[in-house]
Amino acid sequence: MATSGVSIAEELRTALDGPWRAVRERARALLDDDRLYGDPSLDLKAARARVLEQMRLVATFDWVDSGFRHPDGTPGDAGAVVTALETLAYTDLSLWVKSGVQWGLFGGAVENLGTERHRTYLDELIPLRLLGCFAMTETGHGSDVANLETTATYDPATREFVVHSPTPSARKDYIGGAAEHARMAAVFAQLITGGESKGVHCFLVPIRDEAGGDLTGVTTSDCGYKGGLPGVDNGRILFDQVRIPRENLLNRYADVAEDGSYSSDIENPSRRFFTTLGTLVRGRVSVGGAAAAAARVGLSIAVRYAEQRRQFADPDTGQETVLLDYRSHQRRLLPLVARSYALAFAQNDLVRRMHLVQTGQDTDPRAQRALENRAAGLKVAQTRFATAAIQECREACGGAGYLTENRLVTLKADTDVFTTFEGDNVVLTQLVAKDLLTAYADEVRDLDALGWV
Ligand SMILES: Cc1cc2nc3c(=O)[nH]c(=O)nc-3n(C[C@H](O)[C@H](O)[C@H](O)COP(=O)(O)OP(=O)(O)OC[C@H]3O[C@@H](n4cnc5c(N)ncnc54)[C@H](O)[C@@H]3O)c2cc1C
Structure with a gap:
């Protein structure tokens, strides 16, 4: 026993809990629920369905919302949400990864790379009315993100970007959510306008209809059984001249005007790329x-x-x-x-x-x-x-x-x-x-x- 009657275990827990202790306490209480734990006996299909159901429960916890910027522009409580998410890892890592993809990667891309015009997507994705995925990696390029091959070419005649996989190795690969549940993808692609490539940018591309079928020009497939994480539906995406509105470019660091002219506050393309990733x-x-x-x-x-x-x-x-x-x-x-x-x-x-x-x-x-x-x-x-x-x-x-x-x-x-x-x-x-x-x-x-x- 330590002095003042507080046990060493309690003192240790206080020290280890760190600055967001109250968040951890609350998360521990919320997560003390059998419905949130994994069931290793389930097959792939059932494991994925179960994790999606579990996410719907997690979506009702107030900390999911609190991590995002508020409608009045004040920033979300980044420390609190990362701490709460860490606690979620005590339950089931498929649930943790799938939640991380939806709110952390997909939501994070919309919030941090997008602007006010993308706010409506946040309102949909936070309560899971819009399920998304984060499509960066390709079959040909994983670590080397700067050399991704997917293109997004601006067409001033229709004010659209045309998203395309020009080679088999440009196929998006391993993408969490792409096999089954995601309706929209945050796609990293080489932006081309006026015949010039401007480097990797992120675009919101609808991939599935409400019934779960691939949209025109989109071909998704399933990565199947993996070494673990059975509740995460990792998949692949190929784009064949898929048209999206100009506004679907997440334009925090760069934009393309209606006439196709490109602008960015960060002139150096390499700095722009690393700023985007650093965000x-x-x-x-x-x-x-x-x-x-x-x-x-x-x-x-x-x-x-x-x-x-x-x-x-x-x-x-x-x-x-x-x-x-x-x-x-x-x-x-x-x-x-x-x-x-x-x-x-x-x-x-x-x-x-x-x-x-x-x-x-x-x-x-x-x-x-x-x-x-x-x-x-x-x-x-x-x-x-x-x-x-x-x-x-x-x-x-x-x-x-x-x-x-x-x-x-x-x-x-x-x-x-x-x-x-x-x-x-x-x-x-x-x-x-x-x-x-x-x-x-x-x-x-x-x-x-x-x-x-
Ligand atoms: C289960 C799972 C979920 C995933 N989810 C997503 C997702 O949701 N969205 C997404 O975009 N991606 C996702 N990924 C992809 C993941 O981010 C990539 O697998 C990762 O970035 C590595 O890329 P790679 O597989 O192409 O490996 P590579 O880059 O080909 O690396 C293979 C090996 O080569 C080594 N290597 C590579 N380059 C060098 C170098 N310059 N010097 C020395 N060694 C080197 C690496 O250390 C590694 O050991 C997921 C992957 C998995 C397996």
Whole structure:
């Protein structure tokens, strides 16, 4: 017991809960509901239907709405919604990913890359009247987003963009929601106007009718069974000269006038591209947080099991020994617990920084760049940690760890791909390294001999 009668566990929980403690408390209470947990025995079709139903329940929680900009223009509570979403990862990761796609990626693209004229879409997508997807990756290009092949060519005669997949490798691939549920896609494509390519921009493209059939010119298909996340309907999309209104360009950073003239406040195309991607940093922050949360679920299962499971009698007492009394078992699990605490503190700090930047409280231009680097680095650390820690937890529970009802195998399967989506870990590490080395070069470039010393 700590002083003043508050238990160490309570003090630890307060410290780990971080700045949005009340949000976590409320989320924990709302999520204490059997309807929100996964059922690993379901087939693909049933698992997807169940997750969609679960999302409808989550949509009634007030924190979904609170993350978005309010109609009067005041920013949403970015920190609160990312924290609540992290808590959702304790339930079922298919539900977490599908929710992240709808409100985080699709909703995030509309809110952060769009302008007032796109507000109506937010009003539809928040309560799930409009289901969407985030179509960036293509069969030919995943990590190399700048070289996507899908085109959106402006036609001034009709004031429309023509969205097209010019090659088989331009097919959108792995897209969450594209196999079954999404009616609209936020499509990343090369914008072409006046015969000139202006780089990757994002467009809202309707893909399905109300009955779920592909719209004219759109061909969707299903990625089928995956290594995990059975409740997420990942799919593919091909576009054959699909026409969308000019206004469907998400035009926060660039616009095309009716006559086809292009304008942007950011002149440098490369800076424009990285600003566009940087705006979507919330997704990466959330993926890292969810992976770490999943690792905490695994660790709490393994530690609790180790406190009760007994193997081999103590020769002095004749009593069988609990696993956690073995030093080797402590060495396997306790450093992982300590590391999971460290990552939780780091995540809380990252979310706090993100909140300050995204709510306009930190306007230092260097803060956004630093945030992107931290988000990338921490996403790598957390997802790698989750993969390793959950495997150790599985082994630490012996055969019981291998039974699906004990969750560890599902956690393992579902978190596996977290190292790949929202930025492949190796590529992200290279990006962070490049930025740090560039910053270092800037610092030392003009130093004379004395400066070097
Ligand atoms: C389940 C799932 C859900 C997804 N959901 C979505 C979604 O909703 N929307 C969406 O747009 N995308 C989605 N994706 C796609 C995901 O973002 C991409 O898979 C990811 O960006 C990696 O791209 P890639 O698969 O083409 O791999 P690649 O980029 O081809 O990488 C393959 C390997 O090559 C390595 N590599 C690549 N480039 C380099 C380099 N320069 N130097 C060294 N090594 C390199 C990588 O480290 C990796 O190991 C999803 C993917 C999956 C599996």
